[in-house]
Amino acid sequence: NAGVMQNPRHLVRRRGQEARLRCSPMKGHSHVYWYRQLPEEGLKFMVYLQKENIIDESGMPKERFSAEFPKEGPSILRIQQVVRGDSAAYFCASSPRQLNTEAFFGQGTRLTVV
Amino acid sequence: AQTVTQSQPEMSVQEAETVTLSCTYDTSESNYYLFWYKQPPSRQMILVIRQEAYKQQNATENRFSVNFQKAAKSFSLKISDSQLGDTAMYFCAFSKLTQGGSEKLVFGKGMKLTVNP
Numbered sequence: 001n002a003g004v005m006q007n008p009r010h011l012v013r014r015r016g017q018e019a020r021l022r023c024s025p026m027k028g029h030s031h032v033y034w035y036r037q038l039p040e041e042g043l044k045f046m047v048y049l050q051k052e053n054i055i056d057e058s059g060m061p062k063e064r065f066s067a068e069f070p071k072e073g074p075s076i077l078r079i080q081q082v083v084r085g086d087s088a089a090y091f092c093a094s095s096p097r098q099l100n101t102e103a104f105f106g107q108g109t110r111l112t113v114v
Numbered sequence: 115a116q117t118v119t120q121s122q123p124e125m126s127v128q129e130a131e132t133v134t135l136s137c138t139y140d141t142s143e144s145n146y147y148l149f150w151y152k153q154p155p156s157r158q159m160i161l162v163i164r165q166e167a168y169k170q171q172n173a174t175e176n177r178f179s180v181n182f183q184k185a186a187k188s189f190s191l192k193i194s195d196s197q198l199g200d201t202a203m204y205f206c207a208f209s210k211l212t213q214g215g216s217e218k219l220v221f222g223k224g225m226k227l228t229v230n231p
Contacts, residue, residue: 033218042118042205042221043159056218091159093219103219105159 002026004094005074006106013113019079019086021109025094032075033103034060034067037089049075082113116141116208120222127196129231134181135191137206137222143167145211148182148189149219154202162204165189196229203227 005024013019025032030051035043045059049069060067064082069075079086089110093103117140127133139148150162165173165182172180177194193200206222 035219035221040223042207042223043219045218045220048218059218089157093159103161107156107158110157 004029004092004104004106006090006092006109008109009107011109011111013082013111015083015113016081019082019111021077021079021090021111022074023077023092023094023106024074025092026096026104029094029096029104031095031097032069033093033095034075034077035091035093037091037108039088043091046077079111082111084113087111087113116143116146116210116220118206118208118220118222120206120225122225123223124226124228126228126230127193129196129198129229131196132192132194133196133227135193135204135206135225135227137189137191139187139189139206139208141187141208141210143210147209147211148180149207149209150178150180150189150191151205151207151221152200152202153205153224154199159205163191193227198229198231201227201229 007022032049034046037043047060047067048056052071064080066078089108091108093105095103119138146167148165152160152162163173163175163178172182179192181190203224205224207219209217209219
C-alpha cells in the first residue's frame with residue numbers, strides 16, 4: 001500500500017503562471033487535507049475535501065487558489081497567476097475517514113516562484 | 115480559535131541523553147487530540163505520538179512519551195535515549211473532535227532539535 005503521493009516534488013513557476021499540485025491519497029482514503037508551510041513556520045491548514053466535495057476551505061485565499069478532489073484521480077491544488085509570496089512547501093494528508101488520528105502526510109511539493 | 119505555542123525555537127542534546135520539548139495550547143473545546151510530528155530534512159511529516167484529551171493516562175511510544183496537563187493546557191514531549199536520527203524539526207499540533215466536520219490540524223511554529231554525537 002503506497003503512501004500519500006505528491007507530485008511534483010519541486011515546481012518552479014514564473015510570476016503570473018499557473019501551478020498545479022497533485023495529491024494521490026493512500027488506497028481507501030477518501031478524505032484529503034491541504035496545508036502550506038512557509039519558511040521557518042509550521043503548517044497552516046488550507047482546505048479539506050472529500051470525494052467531489054469541498055468540506056472546509058476556511059484557510060484558503062479567496063482569490064487565485066482552488067482545490068478539487070474528483071471521483072476518479074488525484075486531488076489538485078491549483079494556484080493561478082502565482083506571485084513570489086506563494087513560494088512555500090505544500091503538503092497534503094489523507095485519511096480513511098474524518099478523524100485526523102489516522103492522517104498520513106505526503107512528502108510535499110516545494111513551489112518556487114521566480 | 116485554537117492556538118499552539120512552542121516557545122523554544124531550537125535545542126540540542128547529546129546522543130543517549132533525555133530531552134523535553136515544550137508545547138502549550140489554547141482552546142475552549144473539551145474534546146480534542148494533541149499530536150507531536152517530526153519533520154526530518156527529507157521534509158516528510160511523521161507522526162510521533164498522539165494523545166486524546168479525554169484520556170488521563172499519558173501516551174507513550176517506545177522512547178517517546180508525553181506529559182499532558184489538561185488544566186494547564188500543556189503537552190510536552192520527552193525523548194529518552196536520544197539518537198542521531200531524532201535530529202529534526204518537531205511540531206506540536208491540535209485537532210478538535212467534530213461530528214462530520216473538518217478536523218484540521220493547528221500547528222505550532224516548530225522546534226529544531228539537534229542530537230550531537
